[in-house]
Amino acid sequence: MSLLTEKAPVRTYAAHARPWWQRTLMTRDSAIIALLVVVWTYASIAILNFSDPITVYFLVLDIAPILLIALPMTLIIITGEIDLSVASVVGLSSVLFGVLHREGLPIVAAMVLALLACAVAGALNGVLVTRYGLPSLAVTIGTMALFRGIAVGALGTTAITDWPDAWGDLVQARIGGSQIPLMTIPLVVLIVVFAVVLHFTPFGRGIFAAGLSKDAARFSGVNVDRTKLILFTLSGLVSGLAGIYFTLRYGSARGDNATGMELQVIAAVLLGGVSIFGGRGAIPGVIAGVVLIGTIGSALRLDGLSANLIQIITGVLLIAAVIAASVLGWTGRIVGTYRRQQSSDEPSSKNSKKSE
Amino acid sequence: MTSKFRRAGSAVAIVAALGLALSACGGGSGSGSDGEGGGDTSSITFIPKNLGNPYFDASDAGGKKAADEIGTTWDQVGPTESTPDSQVSFINTATQQRAGALVVSANDPTAIGDALEEARNAGTKVVTMDSDTEPQFRDVFVSQADAAGIAKSQVDLIAEQIGDKGEIAILSAAANATNQNEWIKLMEEELAANHPDIKLVDTVYGNDDDQTSFDKTAGLLQSHPNLKGIISPTTVGIAAAARYLSDSEYKGKVALTGLGTPNQMREYIKDGTVKSFALWDPEQLGYLAAYAADALASGDIEGKEGDTFEAGDLGEYTVGADGVIVLGEPTVFEESNIDDFDF
Numbered sequence: 001m002s003l004l005t006e007k008a009p010v011r012t013y014a015a016h017a018r019p020w021w022q023r024t025l026m027t028r029d030s031a032i033i034a035l036l037v038v039v040w041t042y043a044s045i046a047i048l049n050f051s052d053p054i055t056v057y058f059l060v061l062d063i064a065p066i067l068l069i070a071l072p073m074t075l076i077i078i079t080g081e082i083d084l085s086v087a088s089v090v091g092l093s094s095v096l097f098g099v100l101h102r103e104g105l106p107i108v109a110a111m112v113l114a115l116l117a118c119a120v121a122g123a124l125n126g127v128l129v130t131r132y133g134l135p136s137l138a139v140t141i142g143t144m145a146l147f148r149g150i151a152v153g154a155l156g157t158t159a160i161t162d163w164p165d166a167w168g169d170l171v172q173a174r175i176g177g178s179q180i181p182l183m184t185i186p187l188v189v190l191i192v193v194f195a196v197v198l199h200f201t202p203f204g205r206g207i208f209a210a211g212l213s214k215d216a217a218r219f220s221g222v223n224v225d226r227t228k229l230i231l232f233t234l235s236g237l238v239s240g241l242a243g244i245y246f247t248l249r250y251g252s253a254r255g256d257n258a259t260g261m262e263l264q265v266i267a268a269v270l271l272g273g274v275s276i277f278g279g280r281g282a283i284p285g286v287i288a289g290v291v292l293i294g295t296i297g298s299a300l301r302l303d304g305l306s307a308n309l310i311q312i313i314t315g316v317l318l319i320a321a322v323i324a325a326s327v328l329g330w331t332g333r334i335v336g337t338y339r340r341q342q343s344s345d346e347p348s349s350k351n352s353k354k355s356e
Numbered sequence: 357m358t359s360k361f362r363r364a365g366s367a368v369a370i371v372a373a374l375g376l377a378l379s380a381c382g383g384g385s386g387s388g389s390d391g392e393g394g395g396d397t398s399s400i401t402f403i404p405k406n407l408g409n410p411y412f413d414a415s416d417a418g419g420k421k422a423a424d425e426i427g428t429t430w431d432q433v434g435p436t437e438s439t440p441d442s443q444v445s446f447i448n449t450a451t452q453q454r455a456g457a458l459v460v461s462a463n464d465p466t467a468i469g470d471a472l473e474e475a476r477n478a479g480t481k482v483v484t485m486d487s488d489t490e491p492q493f494r495d496v497f498v499s500q501a502d503a504a505g506i507a508k509s510q511v512d513l514i515a516e517q518i519g520d521k522g523e524i525a526i527l528s529a530a531a532n533a534t535n536q537n538e539w540i541k542l543m544e545e546e547l548a549a550n551h552p553d554i555k556l557v558d559t560v561y562g563n564d565d566d567q568t569s570f571d572k573t574a575g576l577l578q579s580h581p582n583l584k585g586i587i588s589p590t591t592v593g594i595a596a597a598a599r600y601l602s603d604s605e606y607k608g609k610v611a612l613t614g615l616g617t618p619n620q621m622r623e624y625i626k627d628g629t630v631k632s633f634a635l636w637d638p639e640q641l642g643y644l645a646a647y648a649a650d651a652l653a654s655g656d657i658e659g660k661e662g663d664t665f666e667a668g669d670l671g672e673y674t675v676g677a678d679g680v681i682v683l684g685e686p687t688v689f690e691e692s693n694i695d696d697f698d699f
Contacts, residue, residue, distance in 0.1 A: 055452060251466050259439060306433060
């Protein structure tokens with residue numbers, strides 16, 4: 001507070017002058033996390049069977065692939081790009097994994113090859129966007145159809161279902177006697193890795209810079225094209241991982257796996273406070289966004305609502321969140337202007353108030 | 357201070373929007389489970405392949421009718437798309453609710469298996485209907501009809517329509533469709549055994565695509581001028597063939613039968629292109645599945661071969677090998693009864 005009092009007459013960056021607890025708690029991330037806590041509490045009290053520990057088990061298994069893909073998607077959207085091909089890569093990964101396994105490759109070898117292929121698929125998106133300067137929206141709409149076409153074409157409507165039980169059991173295993181899936185551990189590790197890379201490394205700062213202004217980022221020594229190429233490749237790789245998860249969890253390699261999941265992922269990322277225009281966003285908010293969408297779906301299903309209604313409600317919520325964010329950003333700017341005027345008019349008003 | 361208000365405002369706005377959505381829809385749906393108790397051992401939940409599918413609307417109506425007769429809670433939930441992963445969430449939900457019994461039409465024989473196992477571990481009985489999983493994942497499978505019954509009824513229908521004599525052809529779905537190929541094989545056996553004067557001259561594949569099936573019908577009639585009848589054991593094929601016949605010189609001269617739904621075939625029955633065709637009645641299928649589910653949930657049967665139970669208007673049924681319960685002969689639709697059905 002003393003800092004604020006001393007510098008009040010001349011401060012330009014009001015937000016940075018706030019005390020640490022305000023800077024930590026009064027952010028968009030905190031708002032979405034608070035909302036998650038509210039929804040969770042409400043559902044536990046008001047919705048029958050929601051407070052059952054098994055809810056956690058089903059929820060984590062359900063949101064795991066969305067959570068995985070949301071991590072690189074967050075980074076890509078912060079650079080101002082988008083990747084719509086992720087769900088198709090899930091299908092591609094599942095089919096490749098299945099076909100290689102059917103042809104007699106050991107599971108781990110099939111897994112590694114499928115992941116490599118998905119990284120290449122992601123790199124293809126990256127090359128088209130960075131080398132040829134094509135808009136990522138157009139490129140990934142194209143590869144979305146391309147990858148899905150290959151995946152569905154390779155297996156048709158059939159599925160490869162001959163998987164050893166041990167792998168499926170591993171994916172769905174619980175930690176000890178609890179209802180927490182074993183999969184939570186690698187998920188948390190990945191979340192931490194992505195959060196550290198985005199928020200605490202020069203590479204992460206380059207991502208934000210690229211999204212705020214490509215030219216400014218370039219002049220400051222950020223290799224924007226290389227950054228984007230790495231992110232698209234990473235997105236392919238992680239989507240491939242989600243495809244492996246899908247295949248083993250359901251014991252079924254299918255070309256139509258995860259159809260439409262790209263929209264769920266993007267919805268969760270935007271709900272988590274990432275700006276679709278790039279330059280703004282944070283991993284904690286995105287995690288909360290994914291968990292929130294998963295929780296709402298789970299709670300509404302338990303309440304007996306139909307899938308159609310659940311989609312409608314999730315859609316309304318998303319629009320409301322985006323509107324709320326822009327309305328508040330807009331009022332924030334007006335208030336900020338007003339406050340700057342005020343502080344220049346009567347620079348000592350704040351001080352006198354504080355000292356009362 | 358203003359900044360603090362701004363942040364708080366953001367949270368309030370989102371919570372308000374969400375609260376509104378939750379309460380509005382929770383009240384409007386009317387199917388909420390608020391008063392049903394945590395572990396309703398007598399409740400039956402239907403999970404069709406997907407919602408908005410007329411076939412499953414009919415089977416759901418049958419399930420509801422049975423549940424009303426039994427006096428148990430009935431609920432229908434399901435995914436909007438017929439994919440196994442979306443079905444799993446709804447199976448999980450039923451597990452959380454400790455539903456007495458689940459009636460599932462499986463989108464994949466293995467993919468929903470683990471979710472069903474989880475449900476059974478929690479005490480929920482599992483019935484598959486219309487489309488089975490692998491036997492170890494469910495208690496019983498209510499089958500629409502056995503393959504031999506389906507094959508025989510179609511051969512009987514065509515024999516009746518062409519005077520048990522002459523050339524016929526089959527318009528099937530895909531060349532590698534398991535159920536279609538099994539029916540065709542059984543039809544060939546039935547023809548050889550009981551209809552020596554009927555000659556099967558060709559089998560073509562329309563791939564369950566309307567235009568392909570239409571073209572294949574035209575091709576059949578061109579290449580076999582003496583053709584007397586066509587059997588199309590697939591709902592897409594029979595409708596496309598009927599559309600071709602109704603506009604051609606062959607209308608009324610070449611007989612057509614197979615498996616179709618009353619709604620898509622009604623106009624061809626009325627205009628005389630088709631005399632009769634068959635399909636199981638999905639309403640009866642749902643009705644039987646609900647009775648089987650209740651018999652399992654109340655402990656009357658275990659789903660073992662030889663177990664018997666009463667299924668309301670349909671009478672007594674016996675569980676067969678591998679826990680399969682067969683609805684019975686397909687229903688034959690013709691001018692006299694087609695208006696009694698809507699699916």
